[in-house]
Amino acid sequence: xxxxxxxxxxxxxxxxxxxxxxxxxxxxxxxxxxxxxxxxxxxxxxxxxxxxxxxxxxxxxxxxxxxxxxxxxxxxxxxxxxxxxxxxxxxxxxxxxxxxxxxxxxxxxxxxxxxxxxxxxxxxxxxxxxxxxxxxxxxxxxxxxxxxxxxxxxxxxxxxxxxxxxxxxxxxxxxxxxxxxxxxxxxxxxxxxxxxxxxxxxxxxxxxxxxxxxxxxxxxxxxxxxxxxxxxxxxxxxxxxxxxxxxx
Ligand SMILES: Nc1ncnc2c1ncn2[C@@H]1O[C@H](COP(=O)(O)OP(=O)(O)OP(=O)(O)O)[C@@H](O)[C@H]1O
Ligand SMILES: [Mg+2]
Numbered sequence: 741x742x743x744x745x746x747x748x749x750x751x752x753x754x755x756x757x758x759x760x761x762x763x764x765x766x767x768x769x770x771x772x773x774x775x776x777x778x779x780x781x782x783x784x785x786x787x788x789x790x791x792x793x794x795x796x797x798x799x800x801x802x803x804x805x806x807x808x809x810x811x812x813x814x815x816x817x818x819x820x821x822x823x824x825x826x827x828x829x830x831x832x833x834x835x836x837x838x839x840x841x842x843x844x845x846x847x848x849x850x851x852x853x854x855x856x857x858x859x860x861x862x863x864x865x866x867x868x869x870x871x872x873x874x875x876x877x878x879x880x881x882x883x884x885x886x887x888x889x890x891x892x893x894x895x896x897x898x899x900x901x902x903x904x905x906x907x908x909x910x911x912x913x914x915x916x917x918x919x920x921x922x923x924x925x926x927x928x929x930x931x932x933x934x935x936x937x938x939x940x941x942x943x944x945x946x947x948x949x950x951x952x953x954x955x956x957x958x959x960x961x962x963x964x965x966x967x968x969x970x971x972x973x974x975x976x977x978x979x980x981x982x983x984x985x986x987x988x
Contacts, residue, residue: 743806745770745909745939746791751800752963753786760786762963763800770805770908772939775950775971778960779983784943785827787960788911791941792824793817805908821908825898825915827943833887837878837897840886841869844904872900876930892923896930909939916949928953947984951975959983 746768753761761783768774776784789795791802793814802810804820812820832840845865873882876896881889886897895915902910915931916924928949934940944950950957957974959966967977974980 742770744768744803745772745805746941747801747803748791749801749803751787751790751802752798753783753790753795754798759963761790764960764963764965765800766958766965766968768909768939768941770939771937772956773954774939774941775954775957776941776943776960777945777947777950777957778966782960783963784960785913786963788824788913788941788943791817792822792911818905818907821906822911823902823905823907823909824911825902825913827913827917829891829894829898831886831894831897831901834885836883836885837873837889838866838869838882840897841872841900841904842866844901845869845872847904868904872903875933876900877926890923892919892926895919895923895927899927899930903934907938910934910941912940912942914943914945916944916946924949947975 744767748764748766751761751764752759764787776787778784786795790797793809793812797810801808804817804822807820809817809820832843835843842865845868873879876899878893878897878900881893886894889897899912899915912931916927919927931942931953942950942953944953951971955971956969957971958968959974959980961983966979967974
């Protein structure tokens with residue numbers, strides 16, 4: 741039996757008196773699709789920062805693919821197979837689409853310190869980058885500067901970059917945020933096409949998208965797990981309905 745992709749045991753992060761994430765426990769199986777929902781300020785992004793290592797936990801234990809990662813820095817967690825996108829787009833604005841993806845592929849390539857190698861030694865990096873660019877429908881923009889892309893394409897590029905290191909666990913922080921309905925549908929279709937062996941955690945405010953994407957849903961509220969279960973159980977929960985719909 742393979743180890744879970746992610747195990748959180750009583751993970752907390754406090755900022756002064758604020759319990760942004762408070763004793764969260766959850767398990768994500770390899771290849772699982774999990775939505776993380778909750779109102780603004782519920783602690784969703786903080787939870788991702790704790791999983792990826794951008795923030796250290798105040799308490800609790802974080803295990804990635806069977807390895808205790810609680811005290812590992814972000815690059816060591818990336819080496820285990822975790823990647824993420826950010827709620828706010830982070831690209832190299834003055835590099836082209838192709839350069840952005842090649843840099844991302846190269847950053848995760850063991851040969852990156854071999855400065856004496858001829859550039860042609862990295863043809864496979866460019867092939868891998870081109871494959872990602874094509875998959876995300878950015879072929880026509882490959883020589884465009886990232887900052888000249890439409891916002892929807894910037895967000896697609898960001899997801900493409902997160903896949904450069906072939907992660908086994910991907911954290912997506914509101915990839916649909918700010919997209920038009922059409923762009924959002926296009927992004928959703930791309931997310932449905934992601935490698936089924938890779939576990940994906942998706943933070944998403946649109947419940948229809950979250951529930952269409954994920955079989956299991958974790959609801960955060962005031963830093964705590966309110967409910968964690970199959971989507972039908974979660975959507976039928978009166979407290980969830982109250983938080984999201986102001987009913988019940
Ligand atoms: N670095 C920080 N220092 C102090 N407080 C913080 C910090 N980061 C987050 N917080 C606080 O922690 C709480 C959770 O924030 P977080 O960004 O995780 O929420 P979220 O669920 O992602 O919200 P949103 O849906 O608006 O993105 C908020 O009250 C926020 O103000
Ligand atoms: Mg957030």
